[in-house]
Amino acid sequence: MTLGSANPPAELSKSNQGSGSGSGPREKESKPIRSYRRLDPNTQPPLLYPPYRSTVLRAPRKPLVLLPHTLSEVTGPVFGQDEIAENDNDLTRHHLGEPIGERISVSGKILDENGRPVPNALIEIWQTNACGRYFHRVDQHPAPLDPNFTGCGRTLTDASGNYRFVTIKPGAYPWRNHPNAWRPAHIHFSLFGTAFTQRLVTQMYFPDDPLFPFDPIYNSIPDEKARKRLVCDFKLELTEPEWSLGFQWDIVLRGQEGTPFEE
């Protein structure tokens, strides 16, 4: 229906009369809400995690209020292919020259926990350059900036939930959380599934990083298997001969209850 439609359906006018009054409007028949499964707390970081110092003043202390899912939670912003430019998923093509560093691809599939691919999901990434420096005013790490690398990209998953980025391998960098603190190399991932409940911001790490045991952000996830899911896999079959190393990282988002694998 267009913006200008002057005559809303009769039942709509009626249902709006209750708005703001003491007796709420009765719902018109619509599809029942299918709630999302609750997260296992062992697979998620706590809000307060003192080894990561910044959580201390920024973590709520009162218990979260358990919210049954409504339309507000099972919906979320929808993004379109027209919002993605051609080279948005190739971070090595954002400047005239080639960035310094190991050229890599990171690809995978987004699934929900029922095993269903999540199509048209917006994925946004950001990362340091090969030297461990962000193209960001706050980053004062004395490592060189690369004039040919900004370090941000975005893409939408295809109909089968697949995505692919081309970039360069990010570097480790120091931070001030504790003496001699270094972050393992990582790529930040921001994902919109299809619902507010599925929103996820996380970080992808690289295999066998010697900094893992010392990083409080990585170790904030209690369950070891859940932590390791944030580490991508090197895949020779995704490696392009004489061009780029291939890494695979599939991502699982929350899924709806009562949803069988096959409908």
Next chain:
Amino acid sequence: MKNDAELIPYGSQTVGPFFHLGLTDPYSIRTIAGPLVKGERVRLVCTIYDGEGTVLPDAMVEIWQANAEGKYNHPEDTQEKPLEPEFRGFGRLASDAMGVCIFETIKPGRVPSWTNISQAPHFVISVFARGVLKRLATRAYFAGETANAEDPVLALVPQERRETLMAQPDASHPGTWRFNIRLSGEKETVFFDI
């Protein structure tokens, strides 16, 4: 999938201090509803504070909302209500040096709940920041709205904490609503386990 993979949702990690690079520098959305979208105009001013009352100059706020009819622009919303193609209902901003994000939008309508009483008008809000390991989910309602008294979500919140979910009208700027998000401390905002 990985060999040991079970289909378990992946863990969250902090957005960190450099998210502007990938998220809000290239893709801020301040105007959730432009002038053509119908509804009561609202300027929503969010200010984010830490447990000592210091503003966060490095937070990101995302807003999700229904249109003035109470319909979400999303296929799961099957209500027979009109949609406006130019209204997605989504906004996101980084906080400025004063800890503030200002969104231009319209007042959302009432949307269904799990009871037969519709929810009071509200914005659904995600807060991300350095030091926040997983997304914080809250809501902003309109202080003084009669429907708040029967809102089934507010009814789940202890009476003495409901005030933290109320955007307050700015008496000197009609249409401006101020919403304080206190991550911790005495007047800590209610956050939801969704």
